[in-house]
Amino acid sequence: MKKLFLAGLAFLGTLLTFAAEYKVEDWNFEARKKFAEQRFGVYFHWGLYANYAQGEWYLKDGKVNEEAYSRMMYGFYPSKFNAREWVKVVKNAGAKYITITSRHHDGFSLWPTKVDDGYNIANTPFKRDILGEIAEACREEGIQLNFYYSLMDWHRKDYPAGYHAMQVEVPGRKGDYASYKKFMLAQIAELIENYKPGNIWFDGEWEHVKHEEDGTWTRKLDWEFDSIYDFIHSKKTLVANNNHQPIRPKEDIQLFERDLPGEAAGAIFSANQPMVNDRPIEQCDVIQHGVWGYKIAENRFRTADDVVALIVRAAAKNSNLLMNIGPDGSGQLPKKAVEVMEGVGKWFAKNGESVYGTSGCTIALGKDIVSTRKGRDLYLHFLKPGVDEISFKIDGEIKGAKYLACGKELPVKVKDGVATVKISRPKDCVFDIVVKLSFK
Numbered sequence: 286m287k288k289l290f291l292a293g294l295a296f297l298g299t300l301l302t303f304a305a306e307y308k309v310e311d312w313n314f315e316a317r318k319k320f321a322e323q324r325f326g327v328y329f330h331w332g333l334y335a336n337y338a339q340g341e342w343y344l345k346d347g348k349v350n351e352e353a354y355s356r357m358m359y360g361f362y363p364s365k366f367n368a369r370e371w372v373k374v375v376k377n378a379g380a381k382y383i384t385i386t387s388r389h390h391d392g393f394s395l396w397p398t399k400v401d402d403g404y405n406i407a408n409t410p411f412k413r414d415i416l417g418e419i420a421e422a423c424r425e426e427g428i429q430l431n432f433y434y435s436l437m438d439w440h441r442k443d444y445p446a447g448y449h450a451m452q453v454e455v456p457g458r459k460g461d462y463a464s465y466k467k468f469m470l471a472q473i474a475e476l477i478e479n480y481k482p483g484n485i486w487f488d489g490e491w492e493h494v495k496h497e498e499d500g501t502w503t504r505k506l507d508w509e510f511d512s513i514y515d516f517i518h519s520k521k522t523l524v525a526n527n528n529h530q531p532i533r534p535k536e537d538i539q540l541f542e543r544d545l546p547g548e549a550a551g552a553i554f555s556a557n558q559p560m561v562n563d564r565p566i567e568q569c570d571v572i573q574h575g576v577w578g579y580k581i582a583e584n585r586f587r588t589a590d591d592v593v594a595l596i597v598r599a600a601a602k603n604s605n606l607l608m609n610i611g612p613d614g615s616g617q618l619p620k621k622a623v624e625v626m627e628g629v630g631k632w633f634a635k636n637g638e639s640v641y642g643t644s645g646c647t648i649a650l651g652k653d654i655v656s657t658r659k660g661r662d663l664y665l666h667f668l669k670p671g672v673d674e675i676s677f678k679i680d681g682e683i684k685g686a687k688y689l690a691c692g693k694e695l696p697v698k699v700k701d702g703v704a705t706v707k708i709s710r711p712k713d714c715v716f717d718i719v720v721k722l723s724f725k
C-alpha cells in the first residue's frame with residue numbers, strides 16, 4: 286500500500302512542476318486538481334443539427350448545401366428546452382460537470398454572440414440564451430460548466446479550410462487565418478466573460494492533415510496555439526484540445542476520444558497519443574451508438590452498466606469520463622439516455638466514494654477487475670460476473686474489507702504478503718461490485 290500511496294503523491298507533485306516551458310500558476314494547479322477530482326461529466330452536443338436528427342456531421346456527410354442547411358436557424362424553436370431539467374439529470378446521475386458545444390463544426394453559436402455574422406441563437410425564433418440558461422442552472426446546482434469550441438468551421442468565409450471543410454461548399458470562402466483567429470478570440474472572450482466556464486475544449490485541429498500515401502498536406506496551418514492558450518490562461522480558464530496528438534506543454538487536460546487512455550483500442554484516434562501522468566486526463570464517449578449529435582434512427586444506446594464500467598475503468602487510469610448525450614430538436618434528452626443516467630445515478634449514490642477524488646491504481650488493470658484508491662483505502666471493482674477473485678501483493682496491514690454498496694464485511698486472506706479477495710455478489714449490491722479495503 287505504501288507504494289500506491291507514494292505513486293499518488295508523485296502524480297500531484299508532477300502536476301506542479303511538469304514543464305519547463307510553462308509555469309503552472311497556483312490558480313491553474315488548483316483548477317486542474319479540482320477537475321481531476323470530479324471524475325465524471327456529461328457532454329452535450331446540441332445545435333441546428335438536432336433538428337435534422339442525423340448526427341452532428343450531417344452538413345458535411347449528408348452532402349447538404351450550406352446555405353440551405355443554415356436556414357434551419359429560422360426554424361430552431363426547441364419549445365421543450367429546460368436547462369434546470371437537463372442539469373437535474375446530470376446531477377442525479379452523479380456527474381459533477383457539463384461540457385456543451387458552444388459552437389460545433391457547422392459554425393452556429395448557441396449564445397447571442399455579438400462578434401459573428403449573425404449565425405447564432407439570437408436570430409432564431411427561440412431567441413433565448415441557451416448557454417446563459419444552462420450556466421445559471423449549473424450555478425444553482427453546483428455543477429461546473431465547460432465549453433466545447435470547434436476550431437474547424439463549415440460556415441465562415443475566412444476559415445482556412447482543411448480536409449473536411451473543403452468538402453463543404455461555402456461560396457466566396459477565402460481563408461484568412463488572421464481574421465478567423467481574431468473572431469475566435471473575441472468569441473472565447475465573450476464565453477469566458479459571460480459564463481465563466483472551467484475549460485475551453487477545442488476540436489477539429491485534426492482536419493489539417495498530412496496524407497500518409499504521399500506525405501503532402503491538405504493544407505498546413507499554424508494555429509498559433511501558444512498565443513491562444515496564453516489568452517485563455519490569462520482569464521484563469523483551462524485549455525483542452527482534442528487533437529489526437531501528443532499533448533502540448535500549455536494544454537491542461539489530456540483528451541482521449543472514444544478510447545481508454547493508453548489503450549488505443551479503437552486505434553483510429555488515440556494511436557498517436559502517449560498517455561501522460563503529469564496532468565488530468567479525460568476520455569469522452571457516446572451514449573447513442575456512433576453519434577454525438579442526436580440521430581433519430583439510432584436506437585442502440587449504452588446501458589447503465591456499460592457507462593459505469595467505462596467510468597470506473599477510466600478512473601482506474603487516472604482519467605475522467607465525459608459521457609455524451611445528444612438532445613433532440615424539441616430540446617428534450619432522449620428517453621433512453623435519461624433512463625441510463627438514472628441507472629448510473631443509483632450506482633453512484635452507493636459507490637461514489639470509489640470514484641470521486643480517487644487516483645488510478647495498477648492492481649489488476651484489465652477489463653474485468655480494476656482498482657482505484659484514496660488515502661489508505663483501496664477500491665476493487667469487480668466488473669464481470671464470474672471473475673470474482675483476485676490476489677495481489679500488499680505492503681502494509683489490512684484493517685478490514687466490505688462491500689461498498691451494502692456495507693457487508695468480507696474476509697480477506699493474507700499469506701506471505703499476498704492478499705486474496707473473493708466476492709460472492711450479494712443481491713443487494715448493484716453492479717459493479719466494489720470492495721473497499723482499508724489499510725492501517
Ligand code: GLC
Nearest residue numbers: 341342488489527542569577
Ligand atoms: C469528433 C467529432 C465531433 C465531436 C467530437 C467529440 O472530433 O468531429 O463531431 O464533437 O469528436 O469530442
